[in-house]
Amino acid sequence: MTGTSPPLLDPLSRSFAQDPYRVYDQMRAMDAPWYFEAQDMLMLARYADVCAVATSPYAVRSLEGLETPQELARRQRQANWHDMPYHERVVQFSLLDSDGAVHRRLRKLVFGFFKTDAVGRLETTVQDYVDRLLDQLQDRQEIEFIEDFAAHIPGFVIGKLLGAPEQDCPQLRLWSEQVVQFFDVDRSDEKKQLAETATRDFYHYLADLKKERTAKPQDDLISRMIEDDKAGLYSQDEFISTCMLILMAGHGSTIDVLGSGMHTLLKHPDAMASLRADPEPLPVAIQEMFRYESPLPFFHRHMTQDFTLGDTTYPAGTTFGLLYGAANRDPAQFDAANEFHIHRSPNRHLAFGQGAHLCLGNNLARMNMKVIFATLLRRFSAFEQVDDEVEYKPGLSVRGVKRLNLAWTAS
Numbered sequence: 419m420t421g422t423s424p425p426l427l428d429p430l431s432r433s434f435a436q437d438p439y440r441v442y443d444q445m446r447a448m449d450a451p452w453y454f455e456a457q458d459m460l461m462l463a464r465y466a467d468v469c470a471v472a473t474s475p476y477a478v479r480s481l482e483g484l485e486t487p488q489e490l491a492r493r494q495r496q497a498n499w500h501d502m503p504y505h506e507r508v509v510q511f512s513l514l515d516s517d518g519a520v521h522r523r524l525r526k527l528v529f530g531f532f533k534t535d536a537v538g539r540l541e542t543t544v545q546d547y548v549d550r551l552l553d554q555l556q557d558r559q560e561i562e563f564i565e566d567f568a569a570h571i572p573g574f575v576i577g578k579l580l581g582a583p584e585q586d587c588p589q590l591r592l593w594s595e596q597v598v599q600f601f602d603v604d605r606s607d608e609k610k611q612l613a614e615t616a617t618r619d620f621y622h623y624l625a626d627l628k629k630e631r632t633a634k635p636q637d638d639l640i641s642r643m644i645e646d647d648k649a650g651l652y653s654q655d656e657f658i659s660t661c662m663l664i665l666m667a668g669h670g671s672t673i674d675v676l677g678s679g680m681h682t683l684l685k686h687p688d689a690m691a692s693l694r695a696d697p698e699p700l701p702v703a704i705q706e707m708f709r710y711e712s713p714l715p716f717f718h719r720h721m722t723q724d725f726t727l728g729d730t731t732y733p734a735g736t737t738f739g740l741l742y743g744a745a746n747r748d749p750a751q752f753d754a755a756n757e758f759h760i761h762r763s764p765n766r767h768l769a770f771g772q773g774a775h776l777c778l779g780n781n782l783a784r785m786n787m788k789v790i791f792a793t794l795l796r797r798f799s800a801f802e803q804v805d806d807e808v809e810y811k812p813g814l815s816v817r818g819v820k821r822l823n824l825a826w827t828a829s
Contacts, residue, residue, distance in 0.1 A: 430604060445461060465768070599612070671714050682758055798828055804823035
């Protein structure tokens with residue numbers, strides 16, 4: 419475990435963005451987890467190790483209760499997470515970053531809205547919206563797949579679920595991106611101010627929407643949450659934080675996996691042709707898209723007790739970096755792990771995490787992908803990548819293409 423001489427992991431480098439899997443292969447080959455000094459954590463790249471920590475009852479997201487208030491404040495300043503009043507109230511605390519009884523209570527309150535049957539009721543709405551978008555675009559010979567198409571969908575779908583008006587969704591996407599960008603390793607003062615301002619504006623928007631739905635309830639998630647709020651099951655900040663997390667969590671990751679999924683199909687034309695001829699295996703292929711290019715490849719956990727991995731016991735307080743993207747390419751778990759196979763089964767990938775923090779929106783994400791790719795393959799007989807090379811975003815916490823210029827031919 420050493421972070422000396424040239425760094426193995428440089429998340430902001432172009433080489434890592436274009437091919438993180440070479441680094442992940444090196445990490446898995448090591449005898450012990452690699453220590454990432456910049457984040458003060460041990461990085462886990464093996465599938466078995468990541469699963470062991472993610473499912474451990476001693477693994478938590480927050481250090482509250484593990485360190486003194488003084489130690490927590492020092493960490494906050496070191497990470498440049500301090501002096502952000504709105505961000506600290508409703509982003510640094512959330513369903514995602516809570517543990518134990520608080521996490522279980524907040525998750526249970528909204529869990530029903532993300533079950534398979536509830537998500538299924540949105541499918542027709544998603545289909546209509548995707549068709550409407552493509553009707554506007556299909557006469558163009560070329561599009562930029564991300565901004566012209568993919569980026570419009572998750573905000574509309576999640577906004578519809580929560581109860582945000584369609585005309586507000588572009589602004590909600592912008593706020594979400596400005597808040598989420600501060601989760602990665604680059605936490606400059608400029609990005610800090612952007613995140614805090616976006617959080618403040620987002621907070622007041624949701625507080626106003628809550629007032630509107632309190633006066634005039636509708637058939638949406640926020641109106642149902644208000645009923646629980648009246649029963650005393652939320653504090654005001656918990657209510658706003660949960661709404662904000664629902665809107666933020668599915669934006670960037672869905673856009674990213676749409677882009678990487680399309681890019682992967684472009685690199686595997688036989689797979690694309692097979693799915694166009696027979697779309698029945700599409701749900702299985704979509705699971706493979708999530709495994710092959712996991713849109714959220716990294717999260718962390720702190721251990722509340724001594725914890726043993728292999729032959730080594732790590733003390734309470736150890737922080738592990740869970741490299742889901744690396745685990746999903748582990749040859750010890752997946753045959754031909756670096757190859758894309760649309761019929762891969764079983765496919766117990768970790769793109770949605772595992773354990774107590776399993777992604778709440780995984781059913782919604784897979785439904786979106788199924789509708790979108792089925793529609794694209796049905797309505798277009800050919801796609802062609804315009805640029806010689808597609809660039810991926812830098813960073814440790816995201817995996818997605820920056821731009822994807824496509825030429826396409828309508829069926």
